[in-house]
Amino acid sequence: MNLRWLMRMSKWARNPPSEKQVKLFLLVVAICFSLFAYEYFIGAPEWMKLERVNRRFW
Numbered sequence: 001m002n003l004r005w006l007m008r009m010s011k012w013a014r015n016p017p018s019e020k021q022v023k024l025f026l027l028v029v030a031i032c033f034s035l036f037a038y039e040y041f042i043g044a045p046e047w048m049k050l051e052r053v054n055r056r057f058w
Helices: 001-014 019-041
Strands: none
Touching: none
């Protein structure tokens, strides 16, 4: 465990984040999880997939 992480945890224990910040964090996590689940189970659209580019300069 890094000393910096211990200091950060002690700071959060003394001054916890507000309820609004916790809700925002949970909302962001839920959006990320829903996007991951959509792509995993249904698949990404064709326009969203990357194409490999051959970058030979010979």
